[in-house]
Amino acid sequence: MKSRINGGATSLPGPAYRDQWIDEAIANYLACSSPNTKKNPDHTLHVWLVRYRRQLAEKLPGAPEAAGDIGALSIGPRLNSSKSPDGYEEIIYSKGTWIIHMLREMLRQPGAGIPTRALSLSCARW
Secondary structure (H helix, E strand, O other): OOOEEEOOEEEOOOOOHHHHHHHHHHHHHHHHOOHHHHHOHHHOHHHHHHHHHHHHHOEOOOOOOEHHHOOOHHHHHHHOOOOOOOHHHHHHHHHHHHHHHHHHHHHHOOOOOOOHHHHHHHHHHO
């Protein structure tokens, strides 16, 4: 990762190509778990996670595999193909949100070693 000098101020570029999914997944997870979603019972985190799980397990018409098996998150936009033209959006938002949720739950367990505060501090720096 290289920094650029713009008028005396240093600015860093966005995340590396293979890490773009992390930004999208964290943003989507926070949006799904925000206090505003509690006003509408159809938009709570639990409901979104159930929808995403169903979406990942669903086999798309004409696709040889389920949406969750299209590829790894780090592939990024290359997840889009003729067999799954919306593969990137389906995987990044659904699988990425699930990964962030699983990490959060793992870190909240007693004896996990790394407290949730450490994760939030590293996310703030990211």
